[in-house]
Amino acid sequence: MKFANLQFNYFFLVVAAVAVVYYFAGKRKKSLLNNFANAHLLKSLAVSFNQKKENTRIMLLLTALLLMIIALLRPQWGFVWQDVQRKGADIFVAVDVSKSMLTRDVLPSRLERVKLAIEDLTAQLQGDRIGLIAFSGSAFVQCPLTIDYNGFLLTANDLNAGIIPRPGTNIASAIDQAIASFSAGSEGTSRTLIIITDGESHEGDAAGAAARAAENKIKIHTIGVGTTEGELISIPDENGKTMFLKDEQGQVVKSRLNESILQEIALKSGGTYIKSTPIQFGLDFLYKNKIIFADPKDITNSREKKLLERFQVPLILALLLLCWEPFVSKRDE
Secondary structure, eight states: OEESOGGGGGGHHHHHHHHHHHHHHHHHHHHHHHHHSOHHHHHHHOTTOOHHHHHHHHHHHHHHHHHHHHHHTOEEEEEEEEEEEEEEOEEEEEEEOSGGGGOOSSSSOHHHHHHHHHHHHHTTOSSOEEEEEEESSSEEEEEEEESOHHHHHHHHHTOOTTSSSSOSOOHHHHHHHHHHHHHTTOTTSOEEEEEEEOOOOOSSOHHHHHHHHHHTTEEEEEEEOSOSSOEEOEEEOTTSOEEEOBOTTSOBOEEOOOHHHHHHHHHHHTOOEEEOOSSOOSHHHHIIIIITTSOOEEEEEEEEEEEEEOTHHHHHHHHHHHHHGGGSOSSOO
């Protein structure tokens, strides 16, 4: 058995909190009754109250709440075999995670805006395999090509400016990493690399790498993030306060969007350059107009296990307990 919505497991704290409230409320009620009369007189004076039945009602309510939370977690067990024929493209998204991506000329920051755009893109994918490459001074595959879109999003959300120890921005390394990763198992499919960066490349021959990508039938689309006017790079200090990044001479560093290198990379590989804006980031446009219209090919014809949803079981049990609870009288019959 597995749960599809484990992100809601903290709701079990609600059951614990309600149980604690009932416990202290019961102790308070008992204390008030003891102050009202001696213990041997309570039974004759409070004939309309039955503590055992009251406890039963509370247990029914708590158990029903617990079962509803289990239903929310979507338990799954058992499976059926399902024939799957998937068509689509292979897409790598390369994201610049250098410190310049912390600049806030795009709110909340360049990097955080990229994460939101990737989430929107993933919601539109239709059988395409997607992977993630993080790069700064070097590059590595954060997520290999996959159709597990939830897993892909988890790795995308983990992107941060400290994920790669080597500083700088080396777009060429990201392209070379994509070439090697595509070659591992995507022959005969439409290959696309989307590079998202501010274009401040300080190392490597990005144009030469783009030409190598074209030779491997990889089309590179580039998206420029930031403004040409630029902004100071704000980073957190050791105390969590915001400070501005300084160079070796002690001067504050200002990061600007460098469109020329991104335009050249796209031109060399037959791709498209897009400057992101607050209204349109560019990933949606690329997918709808430049990727899905490429000639899709069958990638796999297979059978997959489809887990069966069983949330109905705890939900029905919870409803039965809630229907039972009013019939448990507090009074002695």
